[in-house]
Amino acid sequence: MNNDTLQTIIQSRSKRKRRYIATMVILIVIALALCCAMLMLGNTIYPVKDVIAVLLGEEVKGASFAVGTLRFPRMLAGLLTGFAFGVGGYVFQTMLRNPLANPNVIGITAGSSAAAVFCIVVLQTSNTMISIASVVGGLLTVAIIYGFSRATSFSIGRLILIGIGIQAILNAFISYLMLIAKTHDLPTALRWLSGSLNGAKVETVMPLLILIVICTPILIYFSNHLEMLELGEQAATSLGVSTNRVRIILLITAVLVIALATATTGPIAFISFLAGPIARRIVGAGFSALIPSGLIGVILVLAADLIGQFAFEAHYPVGVITGIIGAPYLIYLLIKMNRKGDI
Amino acid sequence: MSHTLQTKNLHSGYDQNLILKDVSLSIPENKISIIIGSNGCGKSTLLKTMARLLKPTNGDVYLDNKSIYEIPSKKLARTVGLLPQSPIVPEGITVADLVGRGRFPHQSMFSSWSKKDYEAVATALDMMNIAEFSDRHIDELSGGQRQRVWIAMALAQQTNILFLDEPTTYLDITYQVEILDLLKDLNVKYGTTIVMVLHDINLSARYADYLFAVKDGQLIAEGSPNDIVTSELIKETFNLDCHVINDPISNTPLVLPISRYHK
Numbered sequence: 001m002n003n004d005t006l007q008t009i010i011q012s013r014s015k016r017k018r019r020y021i022a023t024m025v026i027l028i029v030i031a032l033a034l035c036c037a038m039l040m041l042g043n044t045i046y047p048v049k050d051v052i053a054v055l056l057g058e059e060v061k062g063a064s065f066a067v068g069t070l071r072f073p074r075m076l077a078g079l080l081t082g083f084a085f086g087v088g089g090y091v092f093q094t095m096l097r098n099p100l101a102n103p104n105v106i107g108i109t110a111g112s113s114a115a116a117v118f119c120i121v122v123l124q125t126s127n128t129m130i131s132i133a134s135v136v137g138g139l140l141t142v143a144i145i146y147g148f149s150r151a152t153s154f155s156i157g158r159l160i161l162i163g164i165g166i167q168a169i170l171n172a173f174i175s176y177l178m179l180i181a182k183t184h185d186l187p188t189a190l191r192w193l194s195g196s197l198n199g200a201k202v203e204t205v206m207p208l209l210i211l212i213v214i215c216t217p218i219l220i221y222f223s224n225h226l227e228m229l230e231l232g233e234q235a236a237t238s239l240g241v242s243t244n245r246v247r248i249i250l251l252i253t254a255v256l257v258i259a260l261a262t263a264t265t266g267p268i269a270f271i272s273f274l275a276g277p278i279a280r281r282i283v284g285a286g287f288s289a290l291i292p293s294g295l296i297g298v299i300l301v302l303a304a305d306l307i308g309q310f311a312f313e314a315h316y317p318v319g320v321i322t323g324i325i326g327a328p329y330l331i332y333l334l335i336k337m338n339r340k341g342d343i
Numbered sequence: 344m345s346h347t348l349q350t351k352n353l354h355s356g357y358d359q360n361l362i363l364k365d366v367s368l369s370i371p372e373n374k375i376s377i378i379i380g381s382n383g384c385g386k387s388t389l390l391k392t393m394a395r396l397l398k399p400t401n402g403d404v405y406l407d408n409k410s411i412y413e414i415p416s417k418k419l420a421r422t423v424g425l426l427p428q429s430p431i432v433p434e435g436i437t438v439a440d441l442v443g444r445g446r447f448p449h450q451s452m453f454s455s456w457s458k459k460d461y462e463a464v465a466t467a468l469d470m471m472n473i474a475e476f477s478d479r480h481i482d483e484l485s486g487g488q489r490q491r492v493w494i495a496m497a498l499a500q501q502t503n504i505l506f507l508d509e510p511t512t513y514l515d516i517t518y519q520v521e522i523l524d525l526l527k528d529l530n531v532k533y534g535t536t537i538v539m540v541l542h543d544i545n546l547s548a549r550y551a552d553y554l555f556a557v558k559d560g561q562l563i564a565e566g567s568p569n570d571i572v573t574s575e576l577i578k579e580t581f582n583l584d585c586h587v588i589n590d591p592i593s594n595t596p597l598v599l600p601i602s603r604y605h606k
Contacts, residue, residue: 005474006465009439012478013456097431227433228447234396234427239500240420240448285436 013286020287027282027295031079034302038075039067041310077200077265078301078318080208082275084261086297087219089272090279090290091254094226095247096156099333102273103138103258104326106163109267110170111141112259113192117174120189121181131207131263138259141166142251194319195268197305208264215253216294222250223288268304269319270326271297300325345372345534346422346503348393352402355392356560361400362388364560370504373534375527377547380557381581386540387428387508389557393538394425394506406504420448424502426493428509432481438492439477442467445499460499467498471525487518494522498529505529507539511546519543523550544581548572548595556580572596 039051043066050063055072089102103109115137119125125133145166149159174193181189191198225246228236236243258272279292304321348370356362362385370376370393380386391397393404395411404411411419424445432441445467446460456464468474471491481489490510497505510526511519527550529535541547547554548568556564556571558580564571573596577585583600590597 002465002469002474005469005477006461008474009465009468009477010461012437013439013443013461224447224450228444230431230433231444232427232429232431234391234425235430237396237416238394238420238423238425238427238506239444240417242416280434285433286440 016284016286020283023283024292024295027292027299031295031298031302034299034306035075035079037306038078038302039071041306042066042071073200073202073205074197074305075302076202076209077197077205078305079298080205080212081195081261081265081268082271082298082301083294084208084212084257084297085268085271085301086275086279086294087216087290088254088258088261089274089297090276090293091219091226091250092272093276094289095229095250096159097230098156098160099273099277100160100337101156101163102276103255104267104270104273105167105330106145106160107167107170108138108141108145108163108255108258109262109272110167110174112138112262113267114170114174114177115140116263117177117189117192120192121177121185124185127204131260134263135256135259138255138262139252141170142255191266191317191319193266194317194323195262195266196317196319197265197301198317200265205264208260211257211260215257218249218253219290220288222246223290226250226290227288266319268301269323270330271300271322274300274322274326274329344503345536346407347372347405348423348504348536348538349405349408350393350402351405353389353392353399353404354401355388355397355399357388357397362560363392363399365402366557366560366562367402368555368562368565370536370538371553373530373536374552375530375537375550376539376553376555377551378538378540378555378557379544379547379580384557384580385560386555386557388560389555390425390506390508390538390540394423395419396425396427417448420500420502422502423504423506424497424500425506426497426508426510428512430493432489434482436481437477438473438479438481438484438495439464439468441481441492442495442499445496448500463499463501464495467495470498470528471495487514487521490514490518490522491525494525502535504536504538507537509540509542511541511543519546526550544572544577544598545590548597549590549593568595572598 036048040046040048044062046063046067050060051067053060054063054067092102093099112134116130116134119130119133145159145163148162149155178189225241228239228241229243233243275293275297276289279289279296283289283292300322301318305318308316308318308321351367353366354361354363366389378386378389388397392399406414406422442464443456443460446463468477471494473488473491473495476484476488481492484492494510511522514522523546526537530537551568554565554568554571555562556576563579564576572587574585574587577583577598585601586599587596588599
């Protein structure tokens with residue numbers, strides 16, 4: 001072995017590692033800054049001092065209600081769903097080696113939404129039941145898509161096309177449910193169409209917080225297996241990855257996180273689609289983009305919600321803003337992939 | 344340390360389509376073995392089944408007399424490596440990072456590189472003469488350079504047995520010889536047992552210590568090239584009329600096909 005080669009690769013990798021850590025720190029700082037902005041901004045702007053006082057449990061006149069009861073749950077919901085959609089989308093896109101193969105495009109969030117709207121409009125069930133139903137709805141959609149795409153022999157292209165078809169059916173079903181919904185159910189049901197942080201409560205985001213705390217270590221543990229899967233089935237197998245087992249664990253974990261996030265705020269459009277590719281581009285291919293994807297998800301959701309709340313005269317739900325950002329990217333990606341012959 | 348690999352009554356194939364029928368063989372230790380046969384004869388299926396990419400429908404593959412399905416996959420990957428025919432390049436990855444992925448079976452939970460990992464990657468890069476590209480992106484390299492990167496990844500895995508599925512496909516003759524020379528280096532230097540599928544019968548005869556001839560999913564001949572490559576065997580394996588003469592460069596059999604226009 002040539003010592004120069006060894007030194008070169010050690011230096012270059014540690015340089016990139018430093019860059020990776022720096023990127024991570026910057027993303028965390030931006031996310032935290034947005035969290036602060038979410039707490040400070042509103043009809044009344046409270047200084048950081050008051051916000052911290054409220055978070056520490058002190059009673060501050062006016063601020064305690066606005067920050068503690070209204071803005072904090074909203075911020076928390078945005079933080080958690082952004083992270084969930086970001087990591088979940090990244091897992092799908094990396095595992096299936098295709099940016100189109102994300103829960104948003106292939107109908108998994110639509111499956112969760114449809115189940116939730118059905119519970120609200122038809123069964124009139126409790127919030128807990130709605131959460132459970134949307135998780136089941138998401139898992140069921142994956143099972144159906146996977147089953148159909150395996151019918152002859154498995155292909156990722158077919159999986160995506162079937163997913164898009166299923167998504168169209170589910171969206172039609174949601175529209176139908178909206179039409180037959182009672183007027184007083186409509187506001188609740190409506191947010192399942194585009195996703196919104198309105199009306200978030202600490203109790204309703206707790207299940208998602210717990211799930212993320214459980215699932216993130218699992219995803220981190222398997223993130224290097226995920227990188228091996230990127231090399232293709234055969235290379236991954238010969239490098240010692242039990243591909244089927246790893247795929248199923250990753251798939252179920254990612255779907256759980258995505259589905260419960262959908263149950264919490266509705267399907268915030270395109271986050272699971274955008275976060276992964278952006279994170280990948282920022283950190284490069286040498287390191288895992290899992291956590292960066294989650295952070296990008298947080299940044300996108302919080303920034304979009306701030307824009308939706310304050311940039312225009314009317315208030316727009318976060319999903320409308322992310323939809324406006326995400327749709328052109330989808331078109332761009334389709335054109336690019338079509339040129340390369342990937343679809 | 345060298346390991347033994349055997350198959351017993353191996354049957355294998357895709358879906359309901361049985362391709363490999365009753366193959367029992369022993370891979371010679373620390374030698375280069377090459378599997379030859381016509382298109383669709385099952386040579387690639389044989390390689391894939393031995394490397395655990397395809398589950399046998401019947402029979403089994405044994406590493407040191409133990410079924411490879413009883414060995415944990417990561418542990419197996421420290422002894423048996425494979426270079427697939429068309430691995431996928433992750434977008435934007437550098438040469439050193441890709442080669443480093445070959446270290447996966449040696450790494451514990453998190454993929455932070457140990458000193459051993461760096462040394463294995465450096466050794467593999469040097470051996471394949473690609474150290475100068477270590478920081479480059481794979482997409483910037485030529486076909487021959489890329490293939491050396493993939494082989495370097497398999498080398499970084501540091502397995503005693505290495506399978507290669509047509510490692511010289513799509514390469515011009517210069518690169519073909521270069522790749523095979525590098526594999527021979529690996530075999531001589533580390534005693535690595537190499538098993539590969541190769542299309543070129545003459546290069547196979549040059550580089551193989553041992554040949555396996557496959558036809559219709561069955562093993563029809565095995566042995567050293569000088570012992571088994573005859574015009575009869577080529578006729579039987581490839582359905583090709585030929586003369587076999589001595590290759591003056593390597594003193595191995597050289598197959599000269601007889602074409603319809605040149606009788």
